[in-house]
Amino acid sequence: MSGPNTDYDPVEVTPLRADEVEAQRDAALAAIAAAADLEALKQVRLEHAGDRSPLALANREIGALPPQARKEAGARVGKARGEVNKALGQRLAVLEAEHEERMLVEETVDVTLPTDRALTGARHPITMMSERIADVFVAMGWEVAEGPQVEAEWLNFDALNMGADHPARTMQDTFWLEPAEAALVLRTHTSPVQARTMLTREPPIYVVCPGRVYRTDEIDATHSPVFHQVEGLVIDEGITMAHLKGSLDHFATAMFGEGITTRFRPSYFPFTEPSAEVDLVCFVCRGVNSDECRTCRGEGWIEWGGCGVVNPRVLIACGVDPEKYTGFAFGMGIDRTLMFRHGVEDLRDVFEGDIRFAQPFGIEI
Ligand code: DAH
Numbered sequence: 001m002s003g004p005n006t007d008y009d010p011v012e013v014t015p016l017r018a019d020e021v022e023a024q025r026d027a028a029l030a031a032i033a034a035a036a037d038l039e040a041l042k043q044v045r046l047e048h049a050g051d052r053s054p055l056a057l058a059n060r061e062i063g064a065l066p067p068q069a070r071k072e073a074g075a076r077v078g079k080a081r082g083e084v085n086k087a088l089g090q091r092l093a094v095l096e097a098e099h100e101e102r103m104l105v106e107e108t109v110d111v112t113l114p115t116d117r118a119l120t121g122a123r124h125p126i127t128m129m130s131e132r133i134a135d136v137f138v139a140m141g142w143e144v145a146e147g148p149q150v151e152a153e154w155l156n157f158d159a160l161n162m163g164a165d166h167p168a169r170t171m172q173d174t175f176w177l178e179p180a181e182a183a184l185v186l187r188t189h190t191s192p193v194q195a196r197t198m199l200t201r202e203p204p205i206y207v208v209c210p211g212r213v214y215r216t217d218e219i220d221a222t223h224s225p226v227f228h229q230v231e232g233l234v235i236d237e238g239i240t241m242a243h244l245k246g247s248l249d250h251f252a253t254a255m256f257g258e259g260i261t262t263r264f265r266p267s268y269f270p271f272t273e274p275s276a277e278v279d280l281v282c283f284v285c286r287g288v289n290s291d292e293c294r295t296c297r298g299e300g301w302i303e304w305g306g307c308g309v310v311n312p313r314v315l316i317a318c319g320v321d322p323e324k325y326t327g328f329a330f331g332m333g334i335d336r337t338l339m340f341r342h343g344v345e346d347l348r349d350v351f352e353g354d355i356r357f358a359q360p361f362g363i364e365i
Contacts, residue, residue: 013065015058016073024054025080032087038095045088055081125361126228126350129338130210133230136254137208140247142232145207147196149214150177151187159195159317160271168270173216175225186214190231191271194310194329197233198318203325204236210334221346228334233310235320235327241274241309244328248278248307255341256283263301272308272329280304283340302340305332 014020028048035041047053059077062070134144147155162168172188193209209231217223234243249261260283264276279301285293287300296302307330312322320327335350342361344350349357 013061013073015054015061016065016077018076021055021058021076021080024048024058025083028053028055028084029087032084032091035091035095038092038099041088041091041095049081049084049088055084119355119359122355122358122361124358125338125342126334128361129334129341130228130230133251133255133334133337134208134210136251137206137232140206140250142206142208145193145197145209145233146211147187147190147193147209149187149212150184151192153183153185155192155195156185156187156189159314160191161311161313161317162270166270168268175214175216187211188215189213189331190229191329191331193231194233194271195314195318198235198315198320203320203327205233205327206236207233209233219348221348224335224347224351226351227347230332230334230337232307232330233327234329235310235315235325237325239309239326239328241328244307244309244330247328248330252280252304255337256280259286262304264307267306267308269306269308271311271314272306273311275306275308278304278307278330278332280340304336304340305330307331 028044031044031048032041035044048055050056055077059081062073062077065073138144156174157163157166157169174188175186177184177186190209190211190213193207193211197205197207197209211229211231212226213229214226217225219225232247234247245262245264252260252262260281262281263279265279267275267277269275279299281287282290282293282296282300282302284295285300290296290300291298293300307328310327310329315322315325315327335347338344338350339347
């Protein structure tokens with residue numbers, strides 16, 4: 001039996017020679033420093049610290065050494081591997097931080113960039129305002145009535161006590177349709193819906209009629225040849241001006257808030273007697289210090305529409321017995337109401353169809 005190989009000189013085992021271990025370590029450190037990204041570092045780790053790397057293989061040789069030689073060789077290789085691993089760890093931290101920073105920059109989303117996504121539409125503010133108004137009256141048990149925009153001259157004028165020679169016809173600059181014998185107009189107000197309703201229904205009648213109307217007005221910030229009105233008509237037994245006032249006060253408050261009521265100023269409309277202009281308490285200054293108010297210009301009140309007790313001549317023309325029934329009527333501008341309620345300063349915005357005008361109204365609750 002042979003004894004232990006006491007002549008074995010570790011210096012003779014090439015991979016364990018000090019200069020060789022140092023060379024492998026230096027090669028590893030250089031490769032680590034040169035690794036430009038995480039992928040490259042992974043490769044370097046495999047080559048210089050993996051199971052088949054020169055230093056790992058050298059480590060394996062230690063087991064074959066005689067006991068007295070193992071300690072020194074182990075320390076040498078262990079130190080070199082420790083240095084390599086430490087360098088790997090440090091480089092990894094640096095490259096990971098760089099990677100993260102790059103991702104933050106590359107994946108930044110610029111929320112201010114314009115988008116080519118199609119804009120969603122919005123219901124037109126006038127449509128929504130018409131419905132809001134109708135809702136106020138439907139909640140009181142009224143019904144919504146409608147009529148055509150191309151209207152018979154007789155319904156637009158004559159039935160409402162405006163015969164052919166009536167001077168009040170000139171108050172409404174009318175679009176007449178051809179041929180003249182057809183006696184058709186673009187309705188100048190929603191009042192013909194009153195006549196249509198009385199002609200087709202039996203009292204009691206409680207209706208609101210929102211709709212589009214036309215006049216030969218030039219376009220400016222407060223005028224348009226097409227605009228919108230809402231008509232109200234009540235025919236029942238014992239109806240008085242007091243019912244009219246109460247209904248309009250409720251309407252005004254529902255539109256503009258608590259404390260905004262109405263006042264009546266004597267006026268003239270052929271279809272009502274007596275007739276009144278309706279003013280609203282100025283919704284900006286509420287009548288307090290109105291001298292400084294730019295909205296009502298010191299009045300404390302703002303003109304809103306017209307109203308009155310239905311003229312018996314209209315009741316007769318529309319087949320309603322004036323001995324049995326009385327009624328009231330009113331007419332307001334819907335565009336005007338929208339402008340007041342939402343601070344719209346130019347009527348043209350309402351009609352130009354720019355979606356940027358309509359959109360904010362769509363999110364109203
Ligand atoms: N039709 C009128 C206009 O367009 C407004 C109006 C006034 C309607 C008085 C009414 C009313 O029903 O009673 O100027």
